[in-house]
Amino acid sequence: MIRQRCRLQLVVVLLFCLGLHENTLQAAQSFAGTIDSVQPRMVKIYGAGGVRGLEPYQSGFLISADGHVLTAWSYVLDTETITIVLDDGRRFAAELLGADPRIEIAVLKIDAAELPFFDLNEAVDLNAGSRVLAFSNVFAVAAGNESVSVLHGSVAANTKLSARRGAYATTYHGLAYVLDAMTNNPGAAGGALTDRRGQLAGLLGKELRNSLDNTWLNYAIPIPEIRSSIDEILAGNSRPISSEPDRRRPIESVTLASLGIVLVPNVVAKTPPYVDRVLPDTPAAEAGILPDDLILFVNDRLVNSSKILRDELLYIDRIDEVRLVVQRQQQLIEVSLFAE
Helix, strand or coil, rough: CHHHHHHHHHHHHHHHHHCCCCCHHHHHHHHHHHHHHHHEEEEEEEEEEHHHHCEEEEEEEEECCCCEEEECHHHHCCCCCCCCCCCCCCCEEEEEEEEEEECCCCEECCCCCCCCCCCCCCCCCCCCCCCEEEEEEEHHHCCCCCCCEEEEEEEEEEEEEEHHHECCCCCCCCEEEEECCCCCCCCCCCCCEEEEEEEEEEEECCEEECCCCCCCEEEEEEEEHHHHHHHHHHHHCCCCCCCCCCCCCCCCCCCHHHCCEEEECCCCCCCCCCEEEEEECCCCHHCCCCCCCCEEEEECECCHHHHHHHHHCCCCCCCEEEEEEEEHHHHHHEEECCCC
């Protein structure tokens, strides 16, 4: 209540000093009310970082009353301990329910209930020129019960990121809202884009730099572009088969050796499944897998560590096809192979 009153008083004083009319003051009150209605749905996310100066924080927002959080898929989530801080300052340990690196989203879960949230069924579409608000913990300004930052701008264009001919390195190549506000800075990834009435419209993307002229692109992914993937994650369809306790293993399973793949040493609890070597004259070599490829999916199941990858292969019969999605720099490559 104190934060709302102070924010409203500041807006009113500024407009009074500018000599604006009463109806403008009423609009400012409504604008402040819109911001205050969104803030409780926003969260701050803390996880991995520090290596090469990477920031260990980003943003997210609640999509259910039971503590489901939508955010951007990034290195911040590549840790055993993910912390979520709500708008009121409460802190929770979060579980990574699932992710889809192909569209750069992830869904987390905290043990909480009766939380304010964005209803994805009520997400709105935006057109070029639409006025928008971008909510995020940009630069980690908020740490406890402070409100996240809000930027005001408009949609400059609706376009496909792939139309930019690869100058912007990203695995996502679908439709995007290009924004005229500086929304995609450290910590902003996973924030919420709303219309001027506070209705959810999109997810703020990660920092995106044009390698040709060193300019930055500010964008958000429309909710309809990611809705089906979110539903799949919430339904549990993206979780590893190995996490299902009643799942039975085949008599003879696929192994990394039978595919001809040698991973980097598993030195930490959650070592990403990077390919160290590909053995010659093996299924992996014939499929075109290369050293430094990062394996993201096995048979459409997300594998975010070497251990999970090995466990997942145990549930694939040696005579069955193995479908892999690997990331090579910023390109996603799908391959199919059979064990020797």
